[in-house]
Amino acid sequence: MGGGPGARGSCQIGGNIATNAGGNRVIRYGMMRDQVLGLEAVLADGTVVSSLNKMQKNNAGYDVRQLFIGSEGTLGVITRAVLRLAPLPCATQTALCALDTYDDVVRLLRHAQRKLSGRLSAFEVMWADFYGLVTTRVPGVRAPLRAGHPFYVLLDLQGNDGAQDTPVFEGMLESAMEAGLIQDAAVASSHKEAQSFWQLRDAVAEFPVMWSPNAAYDVSLPIGRIGEFAETLRARLLAVWPHAEPVNFGHVGDSNLHVSVYLPGATDQDFPEHEISDVMYGVVQEFRGSVSAEHGIGFHKKPYLHCSRTPEELALMRLLKRSLDPHNILSPGRVFDLA
Numbered sequence: 001m002g003g004g005p006g007a008r009g010s011c012q013i014g015g016n017i018a019t020n021a022g023g024n025r026v027i028r029y030g031m032m033r034d035q036v037l038g039l040e041a042v043l044a045d046g047t048v049v050s051s052l053n054k055m056q057k058n059n060a061g062y063d064v065r066q067l068f069i070g071s072e073g074t075l076g077v078i079t080r081a082v083l084r085l086a087p088l089p090c091a092t093q094t095a096l097c098a099l100d101t102y103d104d105v106v107r108l109l110r111h112a113q114r115k116l117s118g119r120l121s122a123f124e125v126m127w128a129d130f131y132g133l134v135t136t137r138v139p140g141v142r143a144p145l146r147a148g149h150p151f152y153v154l155l156d157l158q159g160n161d162g163a164q165d166t167p168v169f170e171g172m173l174e175s176a177m178e179a180g181l182i183q184d185a186a187v188a189s190s191h192k193e194a195q196s197f198w199q200l201r202d203a204v205a206e207f208p209v210m211w212s213p214n215a216a217y218d219v220s221l222p223i224g225r226i227g228e229f230a231e232t233l234r235a236r237l238l239a240v241w242p243h244a245e246p247v248n249f250g251h252v253g254d255s256n257l258h259v260s261v262y263l264p265g266a267t268d269q270d271f272p273e274h275e276i277s278d279v280m281y282g283v284v285q286e287f288r289g290s291v292s293a294e295h296g297i298g299f300h301k302k303p304y305l306h307c308s309r310t311p312e313e314l315a316l317m318r319l320l321k322r323s324l325d326p327h328n329i330l331s332p333g334r335v336f337d338l339a
């Protein structure tokens, strides 16, 4: 149920900024980029660039901090930061809903955003295959709603007054049901029950153990087209590997889809990860999506960066890198090659 990135507990602020990490609450608070007001960074030649801005509004020239946020350590070492803080909400309402179509998922998102007046704090979507898998295969995960619905949405409202928030949240669900957007719903009646709903989504941490080898992807797409993307991808994968089992889930409220692809019978030695990636990123490119929603490019996704960045964007990135780090000493080889 936590709002921070998966590495909360071990990560550091500099790492969070360098990776522009997100979490389950991006729909409410934005990514790390949205929390940083100012920062200090040390360049490759030792220059300390102090840009410790504390104002929300500052249009005095280029926004230097943005160079370093999400740069994966390639442009400078972040040594200090000014963060924008939000009050910790003290009341959370959580529900799990079952829906018939992806169009209904999008309509529920818009409906919840309207009715909850900016307090929608998570909108996680699980496709039927994901829900079926985690509720039958992951020990300790229970199914609050019966399996077999095409889509499940885990959503919550975070606010400061449970007595006022509860009727607003339940009213939003009731009107969604009356409008035919939701087929079934379970509202968590306690913190413990809300945690058990989140266990469904967090069960993804078990995938590498129970479902290996698999290829895991983190892409983003225009929200309205994610359903069509998932169908297209499934058809393309099954055309090549008829027994492939792709499962879909993600922070769809933030346009983020995660896909895990498993091939029954494949071993670590013959698992065709590159071929699967070629299919995946080819479809992402067709849908004008991004090959990385939140996990960055690193070394692994370098060959696919061009699928979601134009040649001009790539040339500008290389120009920046060469200007700030001419000897390529900062995180060399990450994001793109210079040659």
Ligand SMILES: Cc1cc2nc3c(=O)[nH]c(=O)nc-3n(C[C@H](O)[C@H](O)[C@H](O)COP(=O)(O)OP(=O)(O)OC[C@H]3O[C@@H](n4cnc5c(N)ncnc54)[C@H](O)[C@@H]3O)c2cc1C
Pocket (backbone or CB within 6 Å): 004, 005, 006, 007, 008, 010, 011, 012, 013, 014, 015, 016, 017, 018, 019, 020, 021, 022, 023, 072, 073, 074, 076, 077, 078, 079, 294, 295, 296, 297, 298, 331
């Ligand atoms: C690119 C990327 C994006 C990620 N996005 C998400 C996400 O959206 N949601 C989520 O739950 N998890 C995400 N993760 C996983 C995890 O949350 C992040 O790795 C974590 O926030 C990084 O913090 P860390 O202190 O552990 O950094 P590390 O793992 O130590 O470093 C990660 C990267 O940041 C660079 N770096 C670290 N500190 C600094 C610094 N002070 N100055 C400059 N560069 C630095 C490193 O060179 C390295 O490239 C992401 C991981 C990566 C690599």
